[in-house]
Amino acid sequence: MIRFTTAGESHGPALVAILEGIPAGLPLTTADVDAQLARRQQGYGRGRRMQIEKDAVEFLSGVRRGETLGSPIAMLIRNRDWKNWEDIMDAAEREGEDAHAPRKRSVTRPRPGHADLSGMLKYDRADARDILERASARETTARVAASAVCRRLLAGFGVRIGSHVVHLGGIDARRPDPMPDDLNAAADQSPLRTLDPEADAAMIARIDEIKRAGNTLGGIAEVIADGLPVGLGSHVSWDAKLDGRIGAAMMSIHAVKGVEIGMGFQAARVTGAEAHDEIDPAPGRALTGNVRRRTNRAGGLEGGITNGEPLVVKVAMKPISTLMRPLATVDVATGEPASAVAERSDVTAVPAMAVIAEGMLALVLANAFAEKFGGDSLAEMRRNYDAYVSHVAGRSSR
Numbered sequence: 146m147i148r149f150t151t152a153g154e155s156h157g158p159a160l161v162a163i164l165e166g167i168p169a170g171l172p173l174t175t176a177d178v179d180a181q182l183a184r185r186q187q188g189y190g191r192g193r194r195m196q197i198e199k200d201a202v203e204f205l206s207g208v209r210r211g212e213t214l215g216s217p218i219a220m221l222i223r224n225r226d227w228k229n230w231e232d233i234m235d236a237a238e239r240e241g242e243d244a245h246a247p248r249k250r251s252v253t254r255p256r257p258g259h260a261d262l263s264g265m266l267k268y269d270r271a272d273a274r275d276i277l278e279r280a281s282a283r284e285t286t287a288r289v290a291a292s293a294v295c296r297r298l299l300a301g302f303g304v305r306i307g308s309h310v311v312h313l314g315g316i317d318a319r320r321p322d323p324m325p326d327d328l329n330a331a332a333d334q335s336p337l338r339t340l341d342p343e344a345d346a347a348m349i350a351r352i353d354e355i356k357r358a359g360n361t362l363g364g365i366a367e368v369i370a371d372g373l374p375v376g377l378g379s380h381v382s383w384d385a386k387l388d389g390r391i392g393a394a395m396m397s398i399h400a401v402k403g404v405e406i407g408m409g410f411q412a413a414r415v416t417g418a419e420a421h422d423e424i425d426p427a428p429g430r431a432l433t434g435n436v437r438r439r440t441n442r443a444g445g446l447e448g449g450i451t452n453g454e455p456l457v458v459k460v461a462m463k464p465i466s467t468l469m470r471p472l473a474t475v476d477v478a479t480g481e482p483a484s485a486v487a488e489r490s491d492v493t494a495v496p497a498m499a500v501i502a503e504g505m506l507a508l509v510l511a512n513a514f515a516e517k518f519g520g521d522s523l524a525e526m527r528r529n530y531d532a533y534v535s536h537v538a539g540r541s542s543r
């Protein structure tokens with residue numbers, strides 16, 4: 146099993162990720178992780194925080210001489226902003242601090258749409274900062290660090306994961322036909338991760354306008370993984386189905402409200418003949434078992450199992466819940482109507498969400514790989530993979 150956990154508050158000293166189950170012998174450097182951390186920091190519409198941070202990973206365990214050891218990989222990413230927040234976030238009492246007085250920048254006016262209010266009630270906290278610091282999407286830095294190791298593992302088996310933004314704040318971006326061979330090389334060039342320069346210009350104008358209005362925007366990203374073999378995930382049990390695992394992973398990303406695989410909701414509106422993918426023989430196409438689908442409406446998954454076609458997932462993010470022109474709320478200190486707190490934030494973070502969604506997909510797929518191909522060492526995993534792929538290729542051509 147490949148699994149991970151994260152820890153850290155947005156304005157605390159650092160974020161931590163612990164990743165378990167990566168086989169020994171995978172070449173890994175901090176540069177592999179830092180490249181992904183840098184991609185997550187991109188995107189027009191981010192706030193000033195992204196100019197403060199320059200995310201870089203430190204390996205605390207599990208890596209030696211540029212190779213994984215098979216032991217848990219602990220990763221640390223320091224928050225540069227911590228030095229501005231020590232008084233507010235310090236784990237210990239500060240000297241001369243009144244233990245009963247609220248700390249500077251305490252929050253009692255919860256933001257509609259944020260975890261603030263429900264978290265305060267659930268965890269019995271008087272200061273919403275005790276909730277919002279962890280609810281912040283800053284946490285995704287640690288996820289992306291963990292996922293970068295999984296990407297490295299998958300890349301060795303020819304799996305590529307990319308993303309592009311297909312919608313932002315009411316504006317659609319066109320999907321070029323054919324799609325670029327290297328999706329990320331193309332999308333990384335765009336300030337909004339689209340493949341449509343006209344849409345970029347319109348989105349930038351929209352973000353500027355919405356920023357002036359003190360408001361925020363959401364959007365939709367498409368994430369694609371190619372090079373996957375048929376047979377990851379399983380039809381046998383609800384929690385083995387890969388669609389379900391991908392759905393859960395995507396829905397766990399901050400502000401994500403919807404996930405579609407392949408045609409998604411559109412499949413409900415058409416007939417069976419318009420929703421499924423007819424199959425032709427395609428000798429030599431080993432990863433699919435020597436067949437080809439005429440279309441990819443299923444988005445690479447049938448019955449909870451990869452079919453060897455590209456895996457296509459769409460992820461929808463609501464507008465960020467911190468508005469500079471705040472929405473109405475209740476001040477929990479007084480019980481009176483109030484305007485929600487207006488903390489420094491982003492106008493939109495859809496391009497970053499796309500990179501995070503790539504990461505979550507990498508984590509789910511790496512786990513599905515480990516499940517199918519096992520192995521304490523990379524060499525063992527490779528033997529298992531090669532034996533399986535050659536078996537599938539031979540079997541279906543009979």
Ligand code: EPS
Pocket residue numbers: 155192193194195198226280281282283286467488489490491
């Ligand atoms: C966030 C608010 C902003 C974002 C932050 C998420 O941070 P700050 O309050 O420090 O300005 O920049 O995102 C990140 C720090 C990040 O690394 O993505 C929030 O409240 O969720």
